[in-house]
Amino acid sequence: PADENVYIMFTSGSTGTPKGVQVTRKNLQSFLNNMMEFIDFEPGYISAQVHDLSFDFSVFQVFFPMITGGTNCVVPEEEKFCPSDFIIREEINLWSSVPTIAEMMNKLSALEAASFPSLKYSIFCGEPLHQKTADAWMLAAPNSTVENYYGPTETTVFVSRYVYMETDSARKFHNNIVPIGKPFTDHQMVLIDEENKVVGKKEVGEIAISGSQVAKGYLNEPEKTQSVFVYMPCDSSDSIWYKTGDLAKYNESGNLEYVSRKDNQIKFAGRRIEIGEIESILRGKIKGEDAVVVPHRDDSGI
């Protein structure tokens, strides 16, 4: 049945217990159908798998080559932070990863001009993609598109897309971050305020998403599910919308630009972490004392 769980992906939970996102067959099928519209390969192409199975990005990396006749080539553990030799050696055609890996390669001067001629598609998702990184990747992979995808685990991997163009290099995007673009055609994204009302055209709001990739909710957590999988006042149908906690705004070309989180969730090398989860575990260990976790951004390079 279409609404049967096909996998349960655990993500960080602010109360100390991870939340299990229930993804159904229908969700996965819709996601893969959408991706097949964007990525056009003859069977026999080579795709790279860099993310492990506990990260929803891996769902794309495992299933997409499987259903389209590609070869999935797993990046060896020791090359994961700088896979440039791997891409060249294995003649990878489809690269996908969190931007952190590309940033690391750039810092290590491993994105030399035209060094990845075999790449046709380069897909980034999971955290903000900086224009500087997209520009460097574009130069290193001259035969490839550079695409920024966006999506939480709760909407089955990716749900919006922006194709970065050479001319975008000179454009001024919010915080120099590549836009997250527009939702997949069978999805809707709206920006809402605290009362779930759609904000004005130029205002920043929380992204809410509806469509066939919206998951069934959290496993055995009806309250948590009801707090973020909701009906929306702007929608008279019985569609469920997922409230992402991500703040965004529209730019002049109608593409969404990521602004920030509205809560304490952070991304560490692309992985989603609730600060509250670490605090709660620390509180359990140091009985009678309080604990506060403050994320520290290291901008010093490597």
Ligand code: AMP
């Ligand atoms: P996860 O559930 O681990 O896939 O993490 C989802 C979260 O990652 C989103 O709610 C965003 O906060 C962040 N995210 C995903 N893709 C992007 C992107 N392209 N740009 C900025 N943030 C992103």
